[in-house]
Amino acid sequence: AQKITQTQPGMFVQEKEAVTLDCTYDTSDQSYGLFWYKQPSSGEMIFLIYQGSYDEQNATEGRYSLNFQKARKSANLVISASQLGDSAMYFCAMREAGYLGSGGSNYKLTFGKGTLLTVNP
Amino acid sequence: ETGVTQTPRHLVMGMTNKKSLKCEQHLGHNAMYWYKQSAKKPLELMFVYSLEERVENNSVPSRFSPECPNSSHLFLHLHTLQPEDSALYLCASSRGAGTSLTDTQYFGPGTRLTVL
Numbered sequence: 001a002q003k004i005t006q007t008q009p010g011m012f013v014q015e016k017e018a019v020t021l022d023c024t025y026d027t028s029d030q031s032y033g034l035f036w037y038k039q040p041s042s043g044e045m046i047f048l049i050y051q052g053s054y055d056e057q058n059a060t061e062g063r064y065s066l067n068f069q070k071a072r073k074s075a076n077l078v079i080s081a082s083q084l085g086d087s088a089m090y091f092c093a094m095r096e097a098g099y100l101g102s103g104g105s106n107y108k109l110t111f112g113k114g115t116l117l118t119v120n121p
Numbered sequence: 122e123t124g125v126t127q128t129p130r131h132l133v134m135g136m137t138n139k140k141s142l143k144c145e146q147h148l149g150h151n152a153m154y155w156y157k158q159s160a161k162k163p164l165e166l167m168f169v170y171s172l173e174e175r176v177e178n179n180s181v182p183s184r185f186s187p188e189c190p191n192s193s194h195l196f197l198h199l200h201t202l203q204p205e206d207s208a209l210y211l212c213a214s215s216r217g218a219g220t221s222l223t224d225t226q227y228f229g230p231g232t233r234l235t236v237l
Contacts, residue, residue, distance in 0.1 A: 004163075033222035043209055045164075045228035052222060091164070095222055107152065107177060107215075109226060111164040 002026065004092050004112035011117050013082045020067065021077040021115045023092030029053075031097035034075040035109065036066070039089040048090075051075055082119045089114045124148045125229035127212050133235045134202065142197040142232045144212030152217060153195040154226060155187060158209040170195060202236045209233050 005024045013019040025034065036048040051059045051066045059066040067076040079086055093109045125146045134140050146153060155167040169177035170189040184206075186198040195212055209231045217224040 031222060035225070037228075043211075043231035043233065045211060045213070047225050047227060050223060050225060093164075095224075097222055107154070107169045107171070108166055109164075113161070113163050 002112075003110040004094055006090075006092055006112035006115050008115045009113075011115055013079075013117065013119055015084060015119055015121050016081055018078060018080045019082055019117065021079070021090050021092075021117065023075045023077065023112060025073050025075065025092070025094050027073070027094065027096050029096045033095045034066070034068070035093040035095070036064070036075075036077045037091045037093065037111075038086075039091065039114070041088070045091070049077070079117075084119050084121060087117060087119045089116050124227050125212060125214055127210075127229035127232050129232060130230065131233045131235075133237065134199070135237050136202060136204075138202075139198070139200040141199065142210055142212075142234075144195040144197075144229055146193055146195075146212075146214035146227075146229075148214055148216075148227060150214040150216050150227075151192055152215045152224075153189060153192070154213040154215075155195065155197050156211040156213065156228075158211055158231070160208075164211070168197075199234075202234075204236050207234055207236045 003026050032053045034051045038046045049059050049061045049064045051068050058068050063080045065078045091114045092112045128143045152171045154169050157165045166179050167181045168187045173189050184201050188196040211231045212229040213226040215224045215226045
């Protein structure tokens with residue numbers, strides 16, 4: 001089973017509108033962290049936002065916010081007031097604390113396959 | 122922001138060549154990573170170095186050989202590659218060699234590798 005599922009291969013949004021990118025995850029751990037990254041065509045993965053499993057409030061960072069629904073195991077990224085420069089691939093990723101318990105490290109981030117967002121003028 | 126740099130940005134090599142990818146981080150981090158990104162596949166972790174020691178090797182073929190001479194530099198030495206090794210190779214760094222869930226990885230721009 002996939003640990004991170006991004007069901008939208010591609011999304012389109014009009015400039016200045018809001019858009020939600022979906023991410024669901026699968027874990028049996030109580031402690032985990034969720035990350036969103038943006039990858040423009042230039043290739044660099046840019047960190048956007050982080051949500052911890054015990055955080056009571058949804059994370060926000062400028063125009064980015066995370067709609068965290070723990071019971072549904074979803075961590076959707078909301079981008080408000082879309083800009084042309086937001087056109088990129090967006091990846092959801094998870095780090096599980098349980099990886100430590102098995103004797104391994106917690107370095108591993110598990111990534112989804114990504115969603116290609118296109119912002120239209 | 123150029124916290125993590127990678128050279129070269131593009132590389133074309135034959136299967137018998139030997140080449141090296143370089144990564145440098147200017148963030149004062151203790152951990153560095155190599156990832157492979159192939160078309161239509163999730164990002165794959167290849168190697169992790171923490172405080173210059175290799176802590177993870179995700180069953181990567183021996184034709185890929187990492188080297189971490191200090192906490193700021195990471196290399197990926199390539200030899201006898203196959204066409205299926207063509208991909209974007211991303212380097213990342215993070216603060217921790219520790220156990221924090223919040224330890225964020227910061228990526229470089231990647232090296233686009235084509236193996237002929």
